[in-house]
Amino acid sequence: MAETVQTQSGQDRDTPPLLSVRHLKKRFGAVQALRDVSLDVHRGEVVALVGDNGAGKSTTIKIISGVEVPDEGEIFFEGSRVTLSTPAASEALGIQTVYQDLALCDNLDIVSNLYLGRELYRTIIPGVIRVMNHAEMEKNAIPVLKRLGINLPPLNTSVASLSGGQRQTVAVARAVLWGSKLVILDEPTAALGVAQTRAVLDLVKRLAESGVGVLVISHNLSDVFEVADRIVVLRLGQTVANYVTSEVSGEKVVAAITGATEEEVVP
Amino acid sequence: MKVVAADSANSTAEASGRRLLADRLRLRFASGDLGLIPVIIALVVIWIVFELINSHFLTGRNISNLILQSVEIGLLGIGETFILLLGEIDLSIAAVSGVAAAILVLLSSAGVNPWLAIVASLAAGAVLGVFQGVWVTLVGVPAFIVTLAGSLGYQGFLLAMLGDAGTVPIENSTLLGLATTYVSGVYAWILALLGVLLYLWVLLQRRTSRLRYELDRVPDLGSIGARVIALAVVSALIVLALNTYRGIPVAGLVLIALILVFSYVTQSTRFGRHVYALGGHREAARRAGIRVKHVRIAVFTLAGVFGAAGGIMGASRLGSASPASGGGDLLLDSIAAAVIGGTSLFGGRGSVWNALAGALVIGSVENGMDLLSAPSSTKYLVEGGILLVAVTIDTLTRRRRAKAGR
Ligand SMILES: Nc1ncnc2c1ncn2[C@@H]1O[C@H](COP(=O)(O)OP(=O)(O)OP(=O)(O)O)[C@@H](O)[C@H]1O
Numbered sequence: 119m120a121e122t123v124q125t126q127s128g129q130d131r132d133t134p135p136l137l138s139v140r141h142l143k144k145r146f147g148a149v150q151a152l153r154d155v156s157l158d159v160h161r162g163e164v165v166a167l168v169g170d171n172g173a174g175k176s177t178t179i180k181i182i183s184g185v186e187v188p189d190e191g192e193i194f195f196e197g198s199r200v201t202l203s204t205p206a207a208s209e210a211l212g213i214q215t216v217y218q219d220l221a222l223c224d225n226l227d228i229v230s231n232l233y234l235g236r237e238l239y240r241t242i243i244p245g246v247i248r249v250m251n252h253a254e255m256e257k258n259a260i261p262v263l264k265r266l267g268i269n270l271p272p273l274n275t276s277v278a279s280l281s282g283g284q285r286q287t288v289a290v291a292r293a294v295l296w297g298s299k300l301v302i303l304d305e306p307t308a309a310l311g312v313a314q315t316r317a318v319l320d321l322v323k324r325l326a327e328s329g330v331g332v333l334v335i336s337h338n339l340s341d342v343f344e345v346a347d348r349i350v351v352l353r354l355g356q357t358v359a360n361y362v363t364s365e366v367s368g369e370k371v372v373a374a375i376t377g378a379t380e381e382e383v384v385p
Numbered sequence: 386m387k388v389v390a391a392d393s394a395n396s397t398a399e400a401s402g403r404r405l406l407a408d409r410l411r412l413r414f415a416s417g418d419l420g421l422i423p424v425i426i427a428l429v430v431i432w433i434v435f436e437l438i439n440s441h442f443l444t445g446r447n448i449s450n451l452i453l454q455s456v457e458i459g460l461l462g463i464g465e466t467f468i469l470l471l472g473e474i475d476l477s478i479a480a481v482s483g484v485a486a487a488i489l490v491l492l493s494s495a496g497v498n499p500w501l502a503i504v505a506s507l508a509a510g511a512v513l514g515v516f517q518g519v520w521v522t523l524v525g526v527p528a529f530i531v532t533l534a535g536s537l538g539y540q541g542f543l544l545a546m547l548g549d550a551g552t553v554p555i556e557n558s559t560l561l562g563l564a565t566t567y568v569s570g571v572y573a574w575i576l577a578l579l580g581v582l583l584y585l586w587v588l589l590q591r592r593t594s595r596l597r598y599e600l601d602r603v604p605d606l607g608s609i610g611a612r613v614i615a616l617a618v619v620s621a622l623i624v625l626a627l628n629t630y631r632g633i634p635v636a637g638l639v640l641i642a643l644i645l646v647f648s649y650v651t652q653s654t655r656f657g658r659h660v661y662a663l664g665g666h667r668e669a670a671r672r673a674g675i676r677v678k679h680v681r682i683a684v685f686t687l688a689g690v691f692g693a694a695g696g697i698m699g700a701s702r703l704g705s706a707s708p709a710s711g712g713g714d715l716l717l718d719s720i721a722a723a724v725i726g727g728t729s730l731f732g733g734r735g736s737v738w739n740a741l742a743g744a745l746v747i748g749s750v751e752n753g754m755d756l757l758s759a760p761s762s763t764k765y766l767v768e769g770g771i772l773l774v775a776v777t778i779d780t781l782t783r784r785r786r787a788k789a790g791r
């Protein structure tokens with residue numbers, strides 16, 4: 119890295135970043151979605167990923183979550199090179215993602231969605247019969263949700279009957295429950311009202327305070343300035359700027375997003 | 386702001402229990418998930434109508450026949466239910482049952498041990514199911530086409546196996562016994578009692594576990610009692626009627642046992658949960674780390690096995706297998722059984738109990754019309770009508786669900 123970036127949270131620069139993404143490239147048919155994307159996320163740090171529509175933000179995080187496989191580039195997690203070819207591989211590292219197109223199963227209830235792929239069991243006959251323990255899942259989820267200040271209807275409500283904002287909250291809650299190291303949020307407040315946006319922003323801050331790295335995509339710059347320690351700007355599939363939030367102005371970020379300035383290019 | 390789930394945990398169990406039923410019904414209606422209610426109403430209406438027209442309908446002998454008639458459709462319906470839960474369709478399940486029936490009778494007439502013949506026949510169903518599952522999942526051809534092609538191919542197998550011999554009768558008494566053995570008298574009562582106790586135990590278990598984890602919305606004892614009494618009354622009436630003839634057909638018990646096992650599989654195991662998840666939103670399931678391909682192949686395999694099981698029961702009831710085995714309206718009947726029961730064609734909604742209810746509807750209609758010696762033309766028209774109504778209800782509920790906020 120040419121210029122060393124300081125973060126507000128005063129991370130120890132000697133330890134490797136939690137996540138380090140280097141020179142990602144990805145092509146979808148004729149569209150070169152990512153040309154050269156690099157970014158770092160440290161423990162306890164909130165990094166905002168901003169850029170215009172189609173800049174490649176969602177594609178970048180899908181690669182980090184193992185949903186898409188990059189054509190070129192490297193990903194380091196806790197200092198070692200990783201290959202994230204499936205969502206399961208990424209989950210196993212402690213990475214959780216809230217996708218822009220909320221990935222929830224409408225036909226299941228809230229608890230089942232929260233625990234999808236991580237169901238809890240009760241043994242009836244050891245080694246032979248285990249039954250899924252709905253009650254324990256529900257019980258365990260409640261205090262965690264409460265501590266995080268997440269408000270949801272009764273947890274055995276079917277997701278199909280939730281409002282857009284509530285669905286978004288379920289998706290965020292799921293990521294928060296399981297994202298032990300890195301939580302990625304793709305426009306988590308897009309469908310939310312004032313109060314719930316507030317709740318999600320507070321949640322993001324609390325997550326970072328607890329030592330989790332957070333990568334958040336948002337089009338709302340005032341939200342970004344409120345929660346982010348650093349701001350990474352993508353333009354046309356390229357990382358064009360990497361700012362420390364406290365040292366940059368809104369105009370400068372907007373200029374980087376729209377391409378009015380070019381001088382902040384990061385290698 | 387919505388109620389925090391944790392805050393309501395202390396509200397009294399009694400009050401929430403009473404509110405529960407009405408709330409749940411309203412919620413179910415809003416979310417378009419009525420479960421077994423419509424089909425049970427339909428079944429009662431059908432039985433009353435046929436009984437009014439012909440007083441032989443609700444006799445022990447006829448109910449016994451009706452059950453035997455419904456077993457094959459029920460087994461195929463369970464297999465089809467699994468496939469429908471994924472949001473796929475299997476058009477080959479009847480043809481698989483034909484192949485399995487042929488393998489059974491050929492092995493049996495070659496002197497193979499009957500149980501071995503049954504295992505071989507089920508294994509053949511599994512092989513065909515794996516084949517289709519792999520083709521759909523790994524090669525990516527739509528299930529509709531793979532199973533249609535499979536259906537034609539398997540009819541070819543069947544002809545190749547039985548073409549020269551034509552109809553091959555079953556001589557082995559064990560195999561014939563599958564459809565002609567009954568549990569009667571006091572044993573029938575004991576079985577019914579065990580069934581009711583099992584239901585009570587399951588309901589109490591659910592209540593206990595909610596209480597143990599100090600959760601709200603604890604099912605109250607009153608509603609548990611009411612459900613158990615309802616089941617007890619229905620089973621008592623059925624056993625009473627069946628005992629005036631030969632008792633409970635073992636084939637029917639096999640169907641119920643399989644439904645119990647697979648009801649456990651769908652509702653209480655990881656595999657079952659993942660089947661529903663795939664039907665609800667396959668990409669969400671994949672992103673949650675579920676091994677989507679494994680689950681899909683497993684479901685197709687299971688459907689193959691249920692197809693074979695249906696074929697075995699069918700062959701036993703007819704006492705033979707022929708090039709016509711698995712043909713006729715068996716395929717549509719089994720899809721209809723699943724859909725009439727309330728399993729959605731669009732994936733993710735339904736249960737194996739629905740297949741039983743649907744199979745009983747189809748079985749009752751066929752049986753009732755036979756009793757009235759209605760011509761085939763009427764039978765086809767009525768069955769077609771019922772299927773169309775069931776699919777329309779499914780489509781309309783889905784649309785209402787979409788309107789009621791996804
Ligand atoms: N699966 C895909 N197939 C083809 N093209 C794709 C696919 N996914 C993304 N793209 C293309 O890649 C480019 C980047 O898309 P991406 O979704 O990453 O943008 P974004 O920065 O998240 O935009 P937005 O702010 O609108 O969410 C776009 O041109 C898009 O059309």
Ligand SMILES: [Mg+2]
Pocket residue numbers: 175176177218304
């Ligand atoms: Mg996006």
